[in-house]
Amino acid sequence: MRSFGTNATHTGGSAIKAPRTAVLARPARDRRAPAIEVRHLAFTYPGDPPRPALDDVSLEVASGELVAVIGANGTGKSTLLKLVGGLLEARSGEVAVLGRAVREPDARVGFVFQEPRLLPWRTTLENVAFPLELAGRPRPERDGRARDLLALVGAADVGGLRPHQLSGGTRQRAAIARALALDPGILLLDEPFSALDALTRERFNVVLQSIWRSTQTTILLVTHSIPEAIFLADRVLVLAGRPGRVVTEVPIRLPRPRTLADQDATMVSEAASRIRAALGAPPDPARPAGEVM
Amino acid sequence: MRRALRDFLPVLAVAAAFLVAWKLLVVIGGYPAFVLPAPEVVATRLVGAWRDGVMQPHVLTTLSEVLLGFAIGSSLALVTGYTLARSRLAERLLSPYLVAAQATPILALAPLMALWFGTGLVSKVIICALIVFFPIAVATMVGVRSVDRQLLEVGRAFRATPLQVLTRLEIPGALPSIFGGIRVGATLAVVGAIIGSSSRRWSPSPRLESPSTG
Numbered sequence: 001m002r003s004f005g006t007n008a009t010h011t012g013g014s015a016i017k018a019p020r021t022a023v024l025a026r027p028a029r030d031r032r033a034p035a036i037e038v039r040h041l042a043f044t045y046p047g048d049p050p051r052p053a054l055d056d057v058s059l060e061v062a063s064g065e066l067v068a069v070i071g072a073n074g075t076g077k078s079t080l081l082k083l084v085g086g087l088l089e090a091r092s093g094e095v096a097v098l099g100r101a102v103r104e105p106d107a108r109v110g111f112v113f114q115e116p117r118l119l120p121w122r123t124t125l126e127n128v129a130f131p132l133e134l135a136g137r138p139r140p141e142r143d144g145r146a147r148d149l150l151a152l153v154g155a156a157d158v159g160g161l162r163p164h165q166l167s168g169g170t171r172q173r174a175a176i177a178r179a180l181a182l183d184p185g186i187l188l189l190d191e192p193f194s195a196l197d198a199l200t201r202e203r204f205n206v207v208l209q210s211i212w213r214s215t216q217t218t219i220l221l222v223t224h225s226i227p228e229a230i231f232l233a234d235r236v237l238v239l240a241g242r243p244g245r246v247v248t249e250v251p252i253r254l255p256r257p258r259t260l261a262d263q264d265a266t267m268v269s270e271a272a273s274r275i276r277a278a279l280g281a282p283p284d285p286a287r288p289a290g291e292v293m
Numbered sequence: 294m295r296r297a298l299r300d301f302l303p304v305l306a307v308a309a310a311f312l313v314a315w316k317l318l319v320v321i322g323g324y325p326a327f328v329l330p331a332p333e334v335v336a337t338r339l340v341g342a343w344r345d346g347v348m349q350p351h352v353l354t355t356l357s358e359v360l361l362g363f364a365i366g367s368s369l370a371l372v373t374g375y376t377l378a379r380s381r382l383a384e385r386l387l388s389p390y391l392v393a394a395q396a397t398p399i400l401a402l403a404p405l406m407a408l409w410f411g412t413g414l415v416s417k418v419i420i421c422a423l424i425v426f427f428p429i430a431v432a433t434m435v436g437v438r439s440v441d442r443q444l445l446e447v448g449r450a451f452r453a454t455p456l457q458v459l460t461r462l463e464i465p466g467a468l469p470s471i472f473g474g475i476r477v478g479a480t481l482a483v484v485g486a487i488i489g490s491s492s493r494r495w496s497p498s499p500r501l502e503s504p505s506t507g
């Protein structure tokens with residue numbers, strides 16, 4: 001099991017030791033029903049005045065795929081994730097997960113919120129074990145699994161501490177561990193790394209990639225960071241406007257596993273400028289894409 | 294041990310200062326004992342009453358009144374507070390009565406209670422329960438309402454049942470506030486029991502030397 005390695009002095013580049021295969025992109029995925037399917041989804045928050053958040057969004061995420069959603073503040077990224085996760089009810093359009101229409105949260109879907117949202121009265125270990133406890137797993141099993149998960153995200157030593165005693169980054173690690181507790185086939189990640197410093201963030205990206213590869217989960221990742229989206233995703237969906245719509249889809253055809261050094265590739269800067277253009281920012285060829293956050 | 298002493302010392306010091314101030318007040322003011330008895334007079338009386346066995350039954354009665362009233366009042370308050378916090382309808386229907394009832398000084402009802410329920414245990418338990426009810430009900434309502442919505446959403450995301458939401462999220466989240474209410478309620482319960490006892494004799498000042506029967 002790879003760990004986030006809290007004390008590593010290097011940035012992520014050398015953290016990947018897995019042999020790189022020569023193939024471009026991942027092998028073509030089987031064309032079963034997509035893991036996530038969204039059709040003509042619109043959503044307006046009720047109220048006075050009502051707040052439209054999403055307008056006619058359609059997307060598909062294949063099983064095992066990692067798709068990033070990028071967009072400015074308020075373009076409905078979190079709303080989209082909550083609709084897919086069954087935390088909001090889709091009244092207009094369709095949302096299906098693993099071939100089933102979403103009505104309520106699904107046990108096969110793990111959620112990481114934009115904030116860590118740990119229960120302050122529980123230890124970190126108990127927080128990670130929370131979904132297992134709700135699912136009625138016996139105590140020894142949940143403790144063991146929670147410990148494994150904390151080790152997986154590189155926070156093995158903080159199990160006994162309360163959330164307020166953790167750094168923001170460690171809290172987020174715990175939130176990711178909690179989302180993995182029930183071994184979900186689909187992970188919905190809402191800006192999971194926004195609280196992290198740039199270097200830690202790069203390391204997390206490397207590890208998220210390896211978790212994704214080893215667990216074969218489908219991931220829908222919301223992010224603000226173009227480099228992060230390009231580093232992690234098979235495809236990047238750009239959301240823009242209020243209410244938000246998918247304005248562009250940029251495939252990222254880089255070999256896996258990716259390293260942070262890949263960010264210098266021509267492909268990366270091309271993808272980055274396409275994404276930036278779709279986001280509405282003026283293209284800036286003088287700046288290397290890897291540094292744009 | 295040394296630490297315990299260090300923590301305890303300020304408490305002792307303040308208590309001593311209080312007694313000295315009390316004594317000084319009596320000496321300097323020259324108050325007669327029936328207006329303001331000196332601390333040692335009160336202490337002697339207390340010890341005497343205890344040694345004669347006059348006090349024990351009354352302490353026991355008052356204690357059981359307090360505990361019973363507190364248990365009943367706080368249980369009802371927890372249920373009511375939770376219902377008010379979670380049901381718009383309940384709040385709309387009940388809150389006018391609650392406000393009106395809270396504005397009524399419960400202690401003033403003491404004689405009425407004695408009239409309706411007799412001078413025994415029942416009326417005092419009811420007074421205690423009523424007095425305890427409001428602070429705890431309000432604290433519970435505020436506490437449950439203030440439970441972080443984001444955490445409730447986490448509960449939903451991980452498919453908590455309604456019972457699990459109650460026991461794993463709402464109760465722990467509201468507990469600090471509920472404890473605040475219980476602190477207030479517990480002290481008031483004692484007040485309630487004492488006032489309840491005094492109303493037996495239709496007199497506002499119960500006196501030690503002529504204890505009424507419990």
Ligand SMILES: Nc1ncnc2c1ncn2[C@@H]1O[C@H](COP(=O)(O)OP(=O)(O)OP(=O)(O)O)[C@@H](O)[C@H]1O
Nearest residue numbers: 045051052053071072073074075076077078079080
């Ligand atoms: N609970 C809510 N009630 C009313 N309006 C809301 C609510 N949550 C979000 N909105 C509105 O919906 C729109 C989209 O919000 P959303 O949180 O999905 O955006 P976002 O893309 O996640 O933004 P950010 O990048 O800041 O996280 C915004 O205009 C926001 O004000």
Ligand SMILES: [Mg+2]
Nearest residue numbers: 077078079114
């Ligand atoms: Mg958001």
